[in-house]
Amino acid sequence: MASYGYSFVTDKAFSAFARDLDQGAWKSVSIDKYDVPNRVPAALLLEAPKPVIWKARARWSIAALDEALGVASAAALAELDTEWDTAQRALHLFLASAAESKDSAQRDAAVRLRGALLAGAGTEQTRYTYDAEVDHGWHQLSVAGKAPLAADVKKVGAGPYLKRVEEATEALAKGLGRSSGQKRAVARSKRIREAVVACTQAFNAIHDDIGWLIEHTPSGKHREFLVALHAPFLALLERSPHRAPAAAAPQEEQDAAEENAEAPEAPESTPE
Numbered sequence: 001m002a003s004y005g006y007s008f009v010t011d012k013a014f015s016a017f018a019r020d021l022d023q024g025a026w027k028s029v030s031i032d033k034y035d036v037p038n039r040v041p042a043a044l045l046l047e048a049p050k051p052v053i054w055k056a057r058a059r060w061s062i063a064a065l066d067e068a069l070g071v072a073s074a075a076a077l078a079e080l081d082t083e084w085d086t087a088q089r090a091l092h093l094f095l096a097s098a099a100e101s102k103d104s105a106q107r108d109a110a111v112r113l114r115g116a117l118l119a120g121a122g123t124e125q126t127r128y129t130y131d132a133e134v135d136h137g138w139h140q141l142s143v144a145g146k147a148p149l150a151a152d153v154k155k156v157g158a159g160p161y162l163k164r165v166e167e168a169t170e171a172l173a174k175g176l177g178r179s180s181g182q183k184r185a186v187a188r189s190k191r192i193r194e195a196v197v198a199c200t201q202a203f204n205a206i207h208d209d210i211g212w213l214i215e216h217t218p219s220g221k222h223r224e225f226l227v228a229l230h231a232p233f234l235a236l237l238e239r240s241p242h243r244a245p246a247a248a249a250p251q252e253e254q255d256a257a258e259e260n261a262e263a264p265e266a267p268e269s270t271p272e
Contacts, residue, residue: 003204004203004204004207004208004237005237005240006204006207006236006237006240007200008241008243009199009200009203009236009237009240010240011065011069011195011196013236013240014062014065014196014199015062015065015066015069017058017236018062018066020235020236021055021059021232024228024231024232025225025228025231026055026229029051029052029055031055031056033048033052034048034052034056035056035059039060050213051229054206054209054210057202057205058202058203058206061195061198061199061202061203062199064195064198064199065195065196065198065199067195068188068191068192068194068195069192069195076175077130077172077176080171080172080175081133081172083168084137084165084172085123086168087164087165087167087168088118088123088125089123089126090161090164091118091158091162091165092114092118092122092123094158094161095110095113095114095118095122095156095158096114096122098157098158099111099114101156106156109152109156110156112148112152113144113149113152113153113156116143117140117143119136130172130176131176131178133169133172134169134173134176137165137169137172137173138169138173140162140165140169141162141166141169144158144162177191203233206233207230207233210226210229210230210233211230214226214227
């Protein structure tokens with residue numbers, strides 16, 4: 001793939017380009033049908049028009065970068081933790097109530113769920129560190145979604161409570177900069193660097209694709225539309241001149257130092 005100079009675009013410049021995707025020719029390109037939170041739409045992107053694919057790829061790569069740049073502050077994490085703790089207490093109280101049901105099958109199901117999903121007397125998990133809370137939440141969702149507990153969840157009607165746990169866990173994980181399966185958050189500098197590389201690759205691909213189509217489209221409204229779509233990308237390169245690389249410590253050392261600095265600061269959750 002050709003390189004057009006996007007490796008010299010800064011993280012902030014990529015982030016600001018989101019505005020360009022809502023202006024000019026790009027404003028007429030709608031990705032509403034495909035723009036879902038998990039970025040795996042039910043509507044097949046394979047069947048989408050080229051401009052829709054370009055816009056979705058550019059917007060999603062920028063969104064991933066914004067997520068890396070905006071890992072939550074201590075105050076924001078505390079708010080996310082409060083909701084996680086509240087979701088856990090709500091699940092605990094619901095299952096405690098279900099365990100007193102007149103229906104023996106419901107009672108038994110609730111007892112099994114309490115033993116499998118909750119810690120200690122039922123809310124011990126709210127005293128865990130943030131990372132441990134995320135791990136616990138993912139574990140709860142994993143075991144509750146499979147046999148035999150999935151039947152118990154349905155029997156007692158715990159679905160809405162687990163949905164709240166899921167939302168709170170995913171929000172806390174995102175605030176910590178974690179993705180599913182990660183045992184600990186990747187260093188912020190590494191997250192940003194990887195997201196910038198992904199933006200560079202996406203923008204190079206879009207630029208190359210539009211440029212190739214312009215070369216092979218006859219004069220007329222379709223070619224003019226492609227040129228208009230291309231213009232903001234060219235302008236971004238104009239605003240991002242080539243720079244000499246700055247002297248810096250080896251990146252591995254920077255990442256290691258940041259991880260060591262971040263790891264011990266993970267505060268414990270607010271006690272019940």
